[in-house]
Amino acid sequence: MIRLYDSASGEVRELRLRDPGRLAMYVCGPTVYDVPHLGHGRFALVWDVARRWFTFRGLVVDYVSNITDIDDKIIARAAREATSEHEVAATYEDEWWRALERLGVAAPTHAPHATHYVESMVALIDELVDRDVAYATRDGVYFDVARVPDYGLLAGQPLDSLRAGARVEANEEKRSVLDFALWKSAKPGEPRWTAPFGDGRPGWHTECVVMSLDLLGEDFDLHCGGLDLKFPHHENERAQAVALGRPFARHWAHNGWVMVGDQKMSKSLGNFTTLTDLLARADPRAYRLLVLRSHYRAPVEVTGATIADATRALERLDALARRFVLPRLAGTALVRDEVEWRGEAAALAAVVGAQLDDDLNTPVAVAALFEAVTRAHALADEGRDEDAGHLALAVAVLFGAMGLSLEDRREAIDDVSAELVARRDAARAQRDWARADELRDQLGARGWLVEDGPEGTVVRRP
């Protein structure tokens, strides 16, 4: 049983699926007007981990994540750079997919573009107008939030207190400050689509409700996104579905913020300004490991120091891959089935599984996996090669289930050390243990930690 915190009910509860064995999830994607920032990287990683884990648990996952390719910020950038909105969106969408590929985030089952769904959005808005849940003003069509009795469910606040806290706006035609734009009337020189309520373009909140229902169907299982989207974006998506009497997401999940510290723009501290910047300067797997070591609902601090710390931890995993010659694993159900879970590996899988099934408790699962890394080395040092190898493979499979590959990245080894390694292997082949120990000491003097793997001597920096 998979349990997940539900932002609508405010509790961790069982993920009850519309179709048993199949999970339909929607993750709000980026507005492509600039290079991706660290927060984008986090939501992509968190929901990629969730998707991979659900798949590992045997579910078929339909994963939809959209691209918002029309928006005020895209229009503003196109005007500033004297180019087209399409050009701006295409440029930064490319950046987005490149970043996700480097992060090892699996491609969505569908990645709909807002501009391809405008006709359906117009139809939805028209229906809301027909039902008098939406009304036209000079600058566009607005949704009347007072028409949804439980508006504020995701915000966790009733309508009155939300209204009291809202900013007063310039548009005096709005019935409430909380009413939001479904359609923005065309301004000169801006992209426009025709609609019965006047030429213009869709509002952001209408995009996601149309695309999620179109691709996943009513009553889909899981709607995800960053905490910053919970209100008003998700609240407003939901309000439209409720007003039309269409069953919407069964479960809402939100990931926590990215903290960059007080000196976030200081490059001299080795901190990162954008996701693109981080990926240029660090092993992309370090960001995934950093994300895994925090609970997805908690904030995570992404700085030069925390990425360096994750990189050092990663080195411990790679050292395991070198010593035990582990394969690179993508974390699929097929991989799971290839492992014969027994002994300490089975116990480890049980602990990790219980933690991840309980609201994706990755930090506790990862801590258990690092303890198993230490244990695998200890077993090998005791000469229990088979148990050690089995446990090491289990570690690789379970990290693979969260999308993290252990990599046999051999550190560049100098010629003299390489010669000592070769001589030591030859001595061991001749069962000349005294000579082998002597060569181990010589390698140790050159700063290497020497280990015996299934294919001979393996050296790494301690």
Ligand SMILES: [Zn+2]
């Ligand atoms: Zn959205």
